[in-house]
Amino acid sequence: MSEKDCIFCRIVRGEIPCARVYEDDAVLAFLDLGPVRPGHTLLVPKAHCATLLELPGDFGPALIAGLKKVGRAVMAATGATGFHVLQNNFSSAGQSVFHAHWHIIPREDGDGLNLWPQGAYPDSASMQETAAAIAAQL
Ligand code: AMP
Ligand code: ZN
Numbered sequence: 001m002s003e004k005d006c007i008f009c010r011i012v013r014g015e016i017p018c019a020r021v022y023e024d025d026a027v028l029a030f031l032d033l034g035p036v037r038p039g040h041t042l043l044v045p046k047a048h049c050a051t052l053l054e055l056p057g058d059f060g061p062a063l064i065a066g067l068k069k070v071g072r073a074v075m076a077a078t079g080a081t082g083f084h085v086l087q088n089n090f091s092s093a094g095q096s097v098f099h100a101h102w103h104i105i106p107r108e109d110g111d112g113l114n115l116w117p118q119g120a121y122p123d124s125a126s127m128q129e130t131a132a133a134i135a136a137q138l
Pocket of ligand 1: 007031034094
């Protein structure tokens with residue numbers, strides 16, 4: 001998708017509305033239209049990139065600063081006592097908008113949400129094999 005048609009680029013350019021919560025030179029944050037919980041906020045780089053893999057290497061400080069600032073504000077405003085930072089890359093991981101973005105989702109004790117259904121490796125050898133396979137790609 002080109003930057004011209006990208007929905008988040010259009011929001012950054014002000015061509016379509018959003019419920020904006022924060023903006024600086026590098027990032028824009030606005031409420032997700034379909035919140036997992038009220039206050040669910042998206043933080044997007046202002047410059048188009050489709051996934052984390054395309055994000056410039058020097059974007060880290062601006063991203064972390066934005067996530068910390070907005071995460072703190074979302075917790076304070078919603079009364080949450082915790083928050084997730086989640087990011088989906090590629091459609092297999094649930095990415096539906098191909099302009100990289102970070103979900104900031106407020107949480108409270110006992111809110112009943114289970115975003116983290118954990119499994120287990122059958123044994124420690126298979127866990128070590130998996131680690132070795134990933135390390136071999138680096
Ligand atoms: P993902 O599945 O990680 O690509 O997340 C895309 C998110 O963008 C979804 O949670 C949508 O609800 C949200 N979304 C899509 N269009 C808009 C929009 N125009 N304004 C706010 N949020 C949006
Ligand atoms: Zn874009």
